[in-house]
Amino acid sequence: MPRMTASLPYDPQRLAVCADEIIVNVRELAARGWTPATSSNFSRRMDPSHIAITVSGRDKGRLVADDIMVVDLEGQPVATSQKSSAETLLHSQLYARFDDVGCVLHTHSLNQTVASRLYARRGSIRLEGYELLKAFIGNSTHDMAIDLPVLPNSQDMPELAAQVEALLDAGPLWGYLIEGHGLYAWGRDMPEARRHLEAFEFLLACELEMRRQGASISST
Amino acid sequence: MPRMTASLPYDPQRLAVCADEIIVNVRELAARGWTPATSSNFSRRMDPSHIAITVSGRDKGRLVADDIMVVDLEGQPVATSQKSSAETLLHSQLYARFDDVGCVLHTHSLNQTVASRLYARRGSIRLEGYELLKAFIGNSTHDMAIDLPVLPNSQDMPELAAQVEALLDAGPLWGYLIEGHGLYAWGRDMPEARRHLEAFEFLLACELEMRRQGASISST
Amino acid sequence: MPRMTASLPYDPQRLAVCADEIIVNVRELAARGWTPATSSNFSRRMDPSHIAITVSGRDKGRLVADDIMVVDLEGQPVATSQKSSAETLLHSQLYARFDDVGCVLHTHSLNQTVASRLYARRGSIRLEGYELLKAFIGNSTHDMAIDLPVLPNSQDMPELAAQVEALLDAGPLWGYLIEGHGLYAWGRDMPEARRHLEAFEFLLACELEMRRQGASISST
Amino acid sequence: MPRMTASLPYDPQRLAVCADEIIVNVRELAARGWTPATSSNFSRRMDPSHIAITVSGRDKGRLVADDIMVVDLEGQPVATSQKSSAETLLHSQLYARFDDVGCVLHTHSLNQTVASRLYARRGSIRLEGYELLKAFIGNSTHDMAIDLPVLPNSQDMPELAAQVEALLDAGPLWGYLIEGHGLYAWGRDMPEARRHLEAFEFLLACELEMRRQGASISST
Numbered sequence: 001m002p003r004m005t006a007s008l009p010y011d012p013q014r015l016a017v018c019a020d021e022i023i024v025n026v027r028e029l030a031a032r033g034w035t036p037a038t039s040s041n042f043s044r045r046m047d048p049s050h051i052a053i054t055v056s057g058r059d060k061g062r063l064v065a066d067d068i069m070v071v072d073l074e075g076q077p078v079a080t081s082q083k084s085s086a087e088t089l090l091h092s093q094l095y096a097r098f099d100d101v102g103c104v105l106h107t108h109s110l111n112q113t114v115a116s117r118l119y120a121r122r123g124s125i126r127l128e129g130y131e132l133l134k135a136f137i138g139n140s141t142h143d144m145a146i147d148l149p150v151l152p153n154s155q156d157m158p159e160l161a162a163q164v165e166a167l168l169d170a171g172p173l174w175g176y177l178i179e180g181h182g183l184y185a186w187g188r189d190m191p192e193a194r195r196h197l198e199a200f201e202f203l204l205a206c207e208l209e210m211r212r213q214g215a216s217i218s219s220t
Numbered sequence: 221m222p223r224m225t226a227s228l229p230y231d232p233q234r235l236a237v238c239a240d241e242i243i244v245n246v247r248e249l250a251a252r253g254w255t256p257a258t259s260s261n262f263s264r265r266m267d268p269s270h271i272a273i274t275v276s277g278r279d280k281g282r283l284v285a286d287d288i289m290v291v292d293l294e295g296q297p298v299a300t301s302q303k304s305s306a307e308t309l310l311h312s313q314l315y316a317r318f319d320d321v322g323c324v325l326h327t328h329s330l331n332q333t334v335a336s337r338l339y340a341r342r343g344s345i346r347l348e349g350y351e352l353l354k355a356f357i358g359n360s361t362h363d364m365a366i367d368l369p370v371l372p373n374s375q376d377m378p379e380l381a382a383q384v385e386a387l388l389d390a391g392p393l394w395g396y397l398i399e400g401h402g403l404y405a406w407g408r409d410m411p412e413a414r415r416h417l418e419a420f421e422f423l424l425a426c427e428l429e430m431r432r433q434g435a436s437i438s439s440t
Numbered sequence: 441m442p443r444m445t446a447s448l449p450y451d452p453q454r455l456a457v458c459a460d461e462i463i464v465n466v467r468e469l470a471a472r473g474w475t476p477a478t479s480s481n482f483s484r485r486m487d488p489s490h491i492a493i494t495v496s497g498r499d500k501g502r503l504v505a506d507d508i509m510v511v512d513l514e515g516q517p518v519a520t521s522q523k524s525s526a527e528t529l530l531h532s533q534l535y536a537r538f539d540d541v542g543c544v545l546h547t548h549s550l551n552q553t554v555a556s557r558l559y560a561r562r563g564s565i566r567l568e569g570y571e572l573l574k575a576f577i578g579n580s581t582h583d584m585a586i587d588l589p590v591l592p593n594s595q596d597m598p599e600l601a602a603q604v605e606a607l608l609d610a611g612p613l614w615g616y617l618i619e620g621h622g623l624y625a626w627g628r629d630m631p632e633a634r635r636h637l638e639a640f641e642f643l644l645a646c647e648l649e650m651r652r653q654g655a656s657i658s659s660t
Numbered sequence: 661m662p663r664m665t666a667s668l669p670y671d672p673q674r675l676a677v678c679a680d681e682i683i684v685n686v687r688e689l690a691a692r693g694w695t696p697a698t699s700s701n702f703s704r705r706m707d708p709s710h711i712a713i714t715v716s717g718r719d720k721g722r723l724v725a726d727d728i729m730v731v732d733l734e735g736q737p738v739a740t741s742q743k744s745s746a747e748t749l750l751h752s753q754l755y756a757r758f759d760d761v762g763c764v765l766h767t768h769s770l771n772q773t774v775a776s777r778l779y780a781r782r783g784s785i786r787l788e789g790y791e792l793l794k795a796f797i798g799n800s801t802h803d804m805a806i807d808l809p810v811l812p813n814s815q816d817m818p819e820l821a822a823q824v825e826a827l828l829d830a831g832p833l834w835g836y837l838i839e840g841h842g843l844y845a846w847g848r849d850m851p852e853a854r855r856h857l858e859a860f861e862f863l864l865a866c867e868l869e870m871r872r873q874g875a876s877i878s879s880t
Binding site: 129130132140141143198202205209212215 | 698699774813815842872
Binding site for chain 3: 253256257258259279281328330333334337338375398400401402428431432
């Protein structure tokens, strides 16, 4: 066994640490109902060229070490016959482009799914006037606005990835929605990515409730 | 005791395994509020001619081994004086018709109950444009539609079963609603049946929220 | 200590069993948010003339044995200096009137509170066409209707109790609402009282959602 | 170590007790989703001149002893290099003004956030006719009304604190909202502060649902 380990292109101890962090956090997100029906996928940078990512189709409320695999910055499996999600490219493009991205979280909550459909035609959701905007790294006031982009859904990942690249070219971004699908959010490490994810989820929930109350700022 | 076991028409070890799987999964579903007031029932195929199924009237959040009994493909109790649900026939007809059905889950969530009433007159709910449609076995894209049937409620099980047979004749199906009552979903094994159940529940919750937002595609 | 116990007018072992049953069940109800801000109260018949009931003002999510006391059928404390809720009379009147009432549960959920206000002027809520109506003892079909009474709120307990007596004179009843306040439900034992409570809560939640969807049968 | 402890201006045993109380209670509030994205802050009086308070930016669902620090009645850190929230002044002003305030809880739930925006222009929310109004210390009937103030949000804490002082001058108060931000509630000890917090949260949830049902008393 030591010989096999020695031949791996990554540090297996580092994989164990990253897998553990993913398992603990994703089980908590699953318990909130944000990963229905084995959907959603999650990743963590291990080193400059390797990413730990969830294996496709696993129940996110019951993740174990065997449900986490390694891919490279092109999203290709490394030293495994396991298969990651079709959307792996949407993870790896963020790690490849930004050296300081350390964690990418993709969930499918009801609020994310419904908001993405309501604002698909408009192309973005304006989030404005909430104290929780301070949760996004670099913000220190509620007195600003964020436009969360909504991309059309597609099963063609290179096409989706190209749309994301265009968004990233346009300015700083903490996340985006895909129509009828869910949210991508990221950060330098797991706590930061999770803080961004929780802030987007909360603000989308607020916007949907403001709309139900007939008082949304960001109407379609 | 060995003599009694030897005379059973099924493998008691297999029953223990199936009962355990039902107990673990149903307790999780109960914790989400999908089985209010001892409602709902759940089954798992043991072998070609026997089904493990929940005993009638038990609290689904507290299931133990004694709450699981055996019925045959006609829904008749096997080697027990326990009583299964009045709706046992709706389980056994699926196992009898399809060799590859391994698990049937019937729940009573608020979303299922309300959606079934809102769409009863129309007879079905169109689910369209959601990434989560990929959760249904055989689907690989969001770019399709599923019509989830809604049957009128009845306490006459042979009559209800005959309506289900007609639905099954009409084409492939992953589940159906009964008006004011709840959802039936199934699959080849417990994880697949549960994935289908979770997907239907999530998509019905999305449709109800889209309606509250004045933006449902599938309006009554 | 044996002498003190010997002088008690009730069986302390029976109190321990009833207290345990109350604690386990009420903690579960509290976890669902049905007992906000130390509200709600719960009781269980110990013998023909004694009732175990929660002490006033305790956090229902953290109940321990010391939070359960004994009252008689007039609602007076027995062999204790603890104080039960101001609403104790609404419990004891049910035990005094019906020999087969074994458990009374009073909760303050959001659905109960809001529904009680929406239907206060009408005086009752019609629950009709739901499979879950079968959860009420004596019902075997969804094809019937229940009118859940809504009483005006009052801090005058004898006055409230007199209104309840009039309701009980009028016919069989499984529970009632008090305006802006909450629900009383009961049964022959804890599982039955809890099944009735869960059924009312679920059906009120369905009715509120039907109203939000513009489709309530029982409109104000 | 004894020498270091001896030189502290507060009793470290008392800090340990207060920290424990904060940790247990705040984890429960976090589990309800009232502290999204590391928001919210919580404090407990240790003695006449010291306050235990949560360190800025910590995940409230995972609080440990190291996440609790000490400040004085001006909100300045005592014997620590840790940093408390920018809003520490809103805690310390309550302890400085009222000798009998023992606990201050500040949360960011969805209901608090949305209600604060809907009623910001009006400046307060009238809570009336609910039994749960009895949860506020000093109230013994549902037959009264509370006006929960809503202050404009600001990152200028002395300015916000001055507005709160004006509110406190005007009469007895159990809490206030800040627009797009959240709720402050307090009490003589943790159980009382928590009871007030839970009562406000519940009553705001009821008011939002009454509005969705087209039946709010306190419309904008």
